[in-house]
Amino acid sequence: MKSKNSSDIDLFTEEVSECPFSAYKEIRDSGRVYQEPRYGNYVLTHHDDIQSLKNDQVFDSRHGVDPAGRFSASTYPDINRTDPPRHSKIKAFLYKSFSPQAVQSWEDDIHKIFVEHFDDMARDHSEQSFDIVHHVCYPAPAAVICRMLGFSDDRRDDFERWSAALVERLGTDISEDQRNALVEMARFIRLKAEEKSETPGKDLMTEIVFAEVDGERLSPEEVVANGVFFLAAGHETTANFLSNFTVQIASIPGLFESLKNDRSLLKPALEETLRLESPVQNICRTVKEEVLIDETVIHEDDRMMFSLGAGNRDPEVFENPEDFDLSRGNLNQHLAFGYGHHQCLGARLARLEGEIYANILLDRFDKIELAEGYKRQPGNVMRGYKSLNIKCS
Structure with a gap:
């Protein structure tokens, strides 16, 4: 049945997205x-309602974030x-790679990775106009997560193609090329998992391979699925966050100058970017038992979409x-990294990358402007830019 306020x-047209x-x-405004x-x-678009995400007695995650519900557990x-x-036990096992101490230990390496990408961009574009997503926002976080997983990042083009296929399948039709890219990605992760099983390292992929729940290792399918998830989610969300932040500081009058002169404002600016332009806009769950919201009965196996982007603009909060x-x-109180049990494991890492990226921008340039030409991520699940041209001086 339809809600009385429908x-x-x-929400899935190109214009609305x-x-x-x-x-x-x-x-x-029409109702709950x-x-x-x-x-x-x-x-659900109200901040308070979205917090019901934590209720795993009512909602389950078997189909992940995809609004079409095509990709099951x-x-x-x-x-x-x-x-x-099971989720809590796996998350607890993997938490050691994302604990405050673990993330902090990566700070110098992450800073070096971002500096290298900014240096490469400067050599390639002496005119100071460039696609910041292509040169930094996308490849730098990709290099970070590859290092954490214990992978070489010499297959950057493949990682980009695979991750794009993974993101673009959400809420949109899947092309044959995208399907093939996902198969390639899974095959790559499977081979890496086999390597780590034979020769363990001090890296996230090894942690996934040897993770245990109730004394048993994860199944081969779980190992591959989690490797794919961390490789893609580990940089796609961060890349969107960085590109969205770039647009804010380039388009809001006086913001770049304020941050450049007072770095104590940087963390609030990054958090406000996450609130206003959440890199993940919508996530979905499946209803496990009948629930009543106002006068609307939501039945078992119906699908719920929690609009994080809407909740982050709720005037009641x-x-x-x-x-x-x-x-x-x-x-x-913003919901950009989710809520409840499924709150993003990599939120601390994304924030650190955001701070490093922003500080380098503020240190290197006196002014940033948007140039002509940009392309947004497709669909309404992820929000960010596939390309973004800026001018710096």
């Missing part, structure tokens, strides 16, 4: 729940499609939610 807003926020507002017409998902059994108690405000006292 309309014909299709380009800028979904007016659609989010219309849906949020809305059934979108394309896939029939029930959409039986096919892709990664940590993102696993629920407690964030005053003047459309404004970029460095003085907000409740920035830690």
Whole structure:
């Protein structure tokens, strides 16, 4: 059945995906729940409702984030499609690679990786106009996660193609080329897992291979699925975060200068970017038991879409939610990294990469402007840029 407040807003059109926020507002203003017409998902846009994500008694993750529900845990059994108690046990085992101490130990290496990419960009573009996503926002986080996994990053072009296929399949039709890319990616991870099994290293892929739940190692399918997940999610989300931040500092008058002169404002600026332009906009869950929201009955096996991007602009929580405000006292309430059991394991790493990236930009340049030419990520699950031209001086 449709919610009494439903309309014909299709959240998956190219126009709405380009800028979904007016659609989010219309849906949020119409009531607590809305059934979108394309896939029939029930959409939650209110911040408080989205926090029900933590209730694994009502919602499960078997189909992951995909609004079309095509990729089940039986096919892709990664940590993102696993629920407690198994999810909690896997996450606890892998936490050691993302603990505060572990992430901090990577700071010097991450800084070096970003500096190398900025240096390469400077050599290639003496005119100071370039695609910042192509040169830094995408490849630098990719190099970071490859190092963490224990992979060489000499197959950058393959990683980019594979990860693009993984992201572009969400909420959109899958081409044969994309399907083949996913098969290639899984094959690569399988080979790396076999290598780590025979010759363990001090890296994340080794941790995945030897992870145990109740005394048993993960299945080969789980190992491959989690390797694929961390390779792709480990840099796609961060790349989107960095490109979104770049747009903010290049387009909001005076922001770049303020941050350059007062670095204490940098962390609030990064958090406000995460709130306003969440790199993951929407995630989906499957209903395990009947639930009533207002007067709408949501049945078992129905699909729920939790709109993180809408919740982060909920005026009941964030005053003047459309404004970029460095003085907000409740920035830690944003939902950009999810909520509950499935809160992003790599959030601390993404924040560190954001700080390093931003500080290098602020140190190297006196001014940043947007140039002509950009291309957004497709669909409405991820929000960021595939290409973004900027001018620096």
